[in-house]
Amino acid sequence: MSDTASPTLVRKVVLALRQRDCDLRPALSAAQRILAQEVQAAGAIQPLLGREELRDLLELFLIHGRTMKPALEAALTRWRAHLLAVADAPAALVTALAVHCFNNEYVFTESAAETMLVDPLRGRLNAGEGTVTEAAVFAAYRPLAGEAWATRFAESLEVLHRIHIEEPAREAVLRRSVARVTPVADAISLDVQRQYEQNPYPRWQRLDVDRARMPARTGAPGRRVLIAGCGTGKQPLTMALAAPEDSFWALDLSAASLAYAMRKAEEAGVGNITFVQGDILELAKFDATFDAVVSSGVLHHLDDPARGLAALGTALAPGGSLKIEVYTQSVAVDAGIALRREHGLPPTPEGIRGFRELVCALPGGHPAARLTAFEDFHATSECRDLVFHVKEHRYTLPRLADMCATAGFRIARVYAGAAPLARFAARFPDADPDTDLAAWSALEGEEPEILAPMYRVSLARI
Ligand SMILES: C[S@@+](CC[C@H](N)C(=O)[O-])C[C@H]1O[C@@H](n2cnc3c(N)ncnc32)[C@H](O)[C@@H]1O
Numbered sequence: 001m002s003d004t005a006s007p008t009l010v011r012k013v014v015l016a017l018r019q020r021d022c023d024l025r026p027a028l029s030a031a032q033r034i035l036a037q038e039v040q041a042a043g044a045i046q047p048l049l050g051r052e053e054l055r056d057l058l059e060l061f062l063i064h065g066r067t068m069k070p071a072l073e074a075a076l077t078r079w080r081a082h083l084l085a086v087a088d089a090p091a092a093l094v095t096a097l098a099v100h101c102f103n104n105e106y107v108f109t110e111s112a113a114e115t116m117l118v119d120p121l122r123g124r125l126n127a128g129e130g131t132v133t134e135a136a137v138f139a140a141y142r143p144l145a146g147e148a149w150a151t152r153f154a155e156s157l158e159v160l161h162r163i164h165i166e167e168p169a170r171e172a173v174l175r176r177s178v179a180r181v182t183p184v185a186d187a188i189s190l191d192v193q194r195q196y197e198q199n200p201y202p203r204w205q206r207l208d209v210d211r212a213r214m215p216a217r218t219g220a221p222g223r224r225v226l227i228a229g230c231g232t233g234k235q236p237l238t239m240a241l242a243a244p245e246d247s248f249w250a251l252d253l254s255a256a257s258l259a260y261a262m263r264k265a266e267e268a269g270v271g272n273i274t275f276v277q278g279d280i281l282e283l284a285k286f287d288a289t290f291d292a293v294v295s296s297g298v299l300h301h302l303d304d305p306a307r308g309l310a311a312l313g314t315a316l317a318p319g320g321s322l323k324i325e326v327y328t329q330s331v332a333v334d335a336g337i338a339l340r341r342e343h344g345l346p347p348t349p350e351g352i353r354g355f356r357e358l359v360c361a362l363p364g365g366h367p368a369a370r371l372t373a374f375e376d377f378h379a380t381s382e383c384r385d386l387v388f389h390v391k392e393h394r395y396t397l398p399r400l401a402d403m404c405a406t407a408g409f410r411i412a413r414v415y416a417g418a419a420p421l422a423r424f425a426a427r428f429p430d431a432d433p434d435t436d437l438a439a440w441s442a443l444e445g446e447e448p449e450i451l452a453p454m455y456r457v458s459l460a461r462i
Pocket of ligand 1: 189202228295298301
């Protein structure tokens with residue numbers, strides 16, 4: 001196999017990445033594969049810049065994608081350090097790197113030598129010196145918000161001005177308008193709230209849905225739907241776009257996450273979601289009922305998930321549907337948490353970068369080494385969510401069934417992706433994958449984490 005990609009293939013991927021309003025994930029994976037392969041062959045980013053089609057590919061990938069391949073990350077990190085010393089790349093490319101670094105919340109390693117160069121650069125920019133490219137290099141290390149000199153580049157670095165300055169400013173305004181519908185008093189809820197105020201999860205950019213191919217809605221129109229623990233809004237927006245006749249309430253502890261979600265809803269022109277701040281545990285005080293309640297990736301962060309689930313039950317109208325998603329076991333995450341504790345790393349940007357450096361240096365056979373394949377490993381807030389969480393429970397299917405029973409529910413249906421379903425059918429041809437928990441448990445005994453990272457289930461009252 002050739003070490004480099006054909007120009008025709010690269011141009012095809014570039015064209016795919018220029019599409020609007022569609023799922024860019026397949027093209028982004030192809031771009032990342034090509035760039036990692038090219039960087040491995042060339043040993044650095046700079047030689048790629050001599051080929052126009054690769055330059056375009058790199059620029060689009062940096063703007064829309066997330067680096068997940070350690071070799072590509074290492075090359076981008078070295079290139080950024082080089083640019084800090086000599087800003088010798090086209091401004092558009094450096095701008096794209098600054099977008100990328102802002103979107104992953106500056107998760108790349110920064111050496112002490114680099115840190116020492118950032119302040120003098122700020123000093124020169126403050127003194128009215130410095131080129132557009134140097135301003136973009138600065139933005140590849142630090143956000144532009146609060147940098148008075150940045151207004152000078154508002155036009156030439158329009159995209160950076162928008163995402164570094166205007167969007168956070170809009171969120172600050174929206175945040176003030178969030179209605180509080182319940183108190184937050186539980187000690188763990190307060191800890192969890194603090195974490196997500198500092199690090200809203202996830203900091204997503206695109207919905208990655210093809211609007212023309214949204215799944216057909218289910219159920220009669222006009223439903224009232226509660227999304228409990230909506231985070232930064234990806235789930236509510238996806239659901240609200242698919243069911244414009246329904247009304248959604250998206251509840252979360254974190255005003256920062258809600259503000260992010262509200263900005264995204266505003267940008268997408270979605271008007272059928274009401275964002276509210278509150279604690280699931282206090283839902284009875286919200287005094288509203290819903291035809292459907294969904295809660296994804298949330299209950300396992302409560303001190304007592306069964307109490308939270310019972311509270312979701314109080315918000316359910318008679319005959320309403322309830323769907324939850326909670327963590328399965330994960331050997332890689334457990335090993336990551338143990339490593340983080342062993343090294344006493346704090347949940348700060350520096351601690352998270354330090355943790356990532358440790359993981360990237362692990363031998364391939366170490367259980368935590370697999371974390372580099374997790375998307376959440378590759379952005380600061382998400383990495384904090386992955387291995388620095390203030391509270392999390394992990395389930396097996398029987399333990400999940402027990403937790404649900406404590407709250408007065410049973411698992412009515414298991415949802416699984418195409419690959420686990422195919423394995424299930426091969427192993428238990430006569431069993432029903434929707435309802436046969438014993439068969440799923442037996443399969444998990446043979447193929448641990450087959451349903452990872454989360455059990456997705458709908459519940460019925462016992
Ligand atoms: C891991 S994030 C998941 C966000 C979103 N559901 C998703 O899947 O992208 C967990 C979210 O649950 C929220 N959360 C945790 N405990 C909560 C509680 N007791 N009441 C309301 N929201 C809660 C957090 O603030 C956070 O935004």
